Amino acid sequence: MAQTYSGVRESKPGRVNDYGGESIKTAEAFKKGCLKRADRSFAQGLQCQQINSMSALMSLEDAVFIAHSPQGCVGCTSLAVDMYRVGQAHRGVKHIKNPHIIVTNLDQKSVIFGGENKLRDSVNLAIERYNPKLIFVFASCASGIIGDDIDAICSDIQKEVEALIIPIHCEGFKSKICASGFDAAFISIQKYILKDTKLPKDENLVNLFAPVSISYADQVEMERMLGLLGIKTNYIPFYSNLEKIKQIPAAAASTSICKVFADEFMKTLEEKYDIPYSHTVMPIGIRNTDKWFRGIAKVMGKEKEAEEIIAREHERVQPLVDKIKARLQGKRVFICGGTGRSFAAAALIDDFGMKLVGLETPTYDDDAQVDIEYLNGIHGDYVVDIANMQPFEQVNLVKKLKPDVFIGVPEWAAKLGIPTTHVLDMKRPTMGYDGLIFLGNKIADQLSNPGFNVKLSKHVRLPYKDSWYDEDAFKYIVGGEENV
Numbered sequence: 462m463a464q465t466y467s468g469v470r471e472s473k474p475g476r477v478n479d480y481g482g483e484s485i486k487t488a489e490a491f492k493k494g495c496l497k498r499a500d501r502s503f504a505q506g507l508q509c510q511q512i513n514s515m516s517a518l519m520s521l522e523d524a525v526f527i528a529h530s531p532q533g534c535v536g537c538t539s540l541a542v543d544m545y546r547v548g549q550a551h552r553g554v555k556h557i558k559n560p561h562i563i564v565t566n567l568d569q570k571s572v573i574f575g576g577e578n579k580l581r582d583s584v585n586l587a588i589e590r591y592n593p594k595l596i597f598v599f600a601s602c603a604s605g606i607i608g609d610d611i612d613a614i615c616s617d618i619q620k621e622v623e624a625l626i627i628p629i630h631c632e633g634f635k636s637k638i639c640a641s642g643f644d645a646a647f648i649s650i651q652k653y654i655l656k657d658t659k660l661p662k663d664e665n666l667v668n669l670f671a672p673v674s675i676s677y678a679d680q681v682e683m684e685r686m687l688g689l690l691g692i693k694t695n696y697i698p699f700y701s702n703l704e705k706i707k708q709i710p711a712a713a714a715s716t717s718i719c720k721v722f723a724d725e726f727m728k729t730l731e732e733k734y735d736i737p738y739s740h741t742v743m744p745i746g747i748r749n750t751d752k753w754f755r756g757i758a759k760v761m762g763k764e765k766e767a768e769e770i771i772a773r774e775h776e777r778v779q780p781l782v783d784k785i786k787a788r789l790q791g792k793r794v795f796i797c798g799g800t801g802r803s804f805a806a807a808a809l810i811d812d813f814g815m816k817l818v819g820l821e822t823p824t825y826d827d828d829a830q831v832d833i834e835y836l837n838g839i840h841g842d843y844v845v846d847i848a849n850m851q852p853f854e855q856v857n858l859v860k861k862l863k864p865d866v867f868i869g870v871p872e873w874a875a876k877l878g879i880p881t882t883h884v885l886d887m888k889r890p891t892m893g894y895d896g897l898i899f900l901g902n903k904i905a906d907q908l909s910n911p912g913f914n915v916k917l918s919k920h921v922r923l924p925y926k927d928s929w930y931d932e933d934a935f936k937y938i939v940g941g942e943e944n945v
């Protein structure tokens with residue numbers, strides 16, 4: 462019998478979260494099974510899985526999000542709130558709303574006496590204030606440690622209320638791989654909303670899973686491309702609603718925009734609802750866009766049409782790519798991003814003749830191995846940093862490698878005076894054939910106009926001592942070197 466997936470990504474074999482080394486050696490070690498899970502004896506802070514669970518669902522209509530946690534846990538929801546607000550503006554919403562977030566504010570007393578009453582009060586408050594269709598209750602480290610049984614509390618309250626109350630087990634301590642938070646959210650969607658309900662199939666409908674970080678321009682581009690194949694998309698869970706979620710079992714196939722978003726859930730959909738899926742890459746750059754498009758076309762039996770469309774799109778964008786290439790050829794790049802985006806961006810820069818010198822990505826596994834082997838083939842050797850955040854390591858590496866441009870979360874690299882481009886751009890196009898032109902021009906513009914970052918570097922300093930830059934960037938990774 463198939464084992465039920467716990468939602469903790471580390472529970473699957475061959476996943477490594479802490480490592481640093483050269484890419485060719487890394488790929489060889491992984492192939493031989495010598496790349497074992499290591500640890501950091503010092504870490505600067507990790508992205509927690511709770512924020513991923515919350516951000517994945519935060520744009521659902523008629524929903525309230527209750528974090529059963531201390532106040533600080535919801536600190537980073539501000540990023541997802543910003544994305545939600547901008548996303549509404551791009552979709553032409555006149556009266557822009559904030560998501561309804563409530564935090565139960567677990568404190569010292571709650572840790573001793575339990576937080577059950579606070580959770581009950583919060584659910585009642587959510588109903589009284591917002592009358593929602595959906596109430597999501599997110600666990601935290603604190604609620605997990607004190608043992609508040611959020612499932613039992615939710616099921617008890619559910620007997621008296623109409624709104625669907627959905628507990629989500631995203632206790633931060635359970636996983637160092639923040640994508641586990643996405644899995645926790647989807648496990649609850651299956652358990653509390655879909656509940657194995659089978660629906661008549663719509664042979665043209667595809668579930669397109671998209672996280673909160675996808676721009677509206679990217680949604681339009683993905684829907685345009687699938688539309689060329691005559692496919693209707695059920696775009697979920699970003700900017701959707703309970704009705705669209707309930708339509709998931711009616712789809713003929715599923716695919717995701719991101720490699721680590723809904724990948725486990727799509728397996729569940731295949732097992733329980735006979736929905737085949739395509740899990741390939743993030744469609745950034747020509748190679749990845751082709752691969753992503755071919756993947757879903759194959760599942761839908763539209764391979765011939767896809768090849769014709771790809772040929773037409775190449776003919777359209779190639780002259781524009783060549784123009785950008787003339788501006789970027791030979792430039793050295795350091796990339797830092799989530800698993801899907803960092804690998805996709807590393808493939809994209811090859812379209813423009815750029816060279817990869819360093820790559821930070823949160824997790825290494827079988828999927829990453831496929832990408833790294835491909836990237837090694839085009840870029841040769843470069844430094845790989847497997848890290849959930851840890852900017853101190855990346856600053857050290859960037860100082861040593863001296864790239865011409867940094868692609869990723871730009872804040873600290875900008876303070877070094879290096880031209881930067883944000884690849885996690887939820888506000889502008891980055892994906893599909895149109896997105897790659899926009900992104901290429903953005904990188905080229907940054908390179909030709911680095912004035913802001915240069916000035917910034919003269920007036921702002923990073924918090925590290927000069928001596929740190931002479932140290933081995935991977936000094937605090939315990940066990941990494943012996944494992945290879």
Ligand code: SF4
Nearest residue numbers: 509511534601602633
């Ligand atoms: S759930 Fe845990 S790891 Fe996440 S923010 Fe709260 S305390 Fe930190």
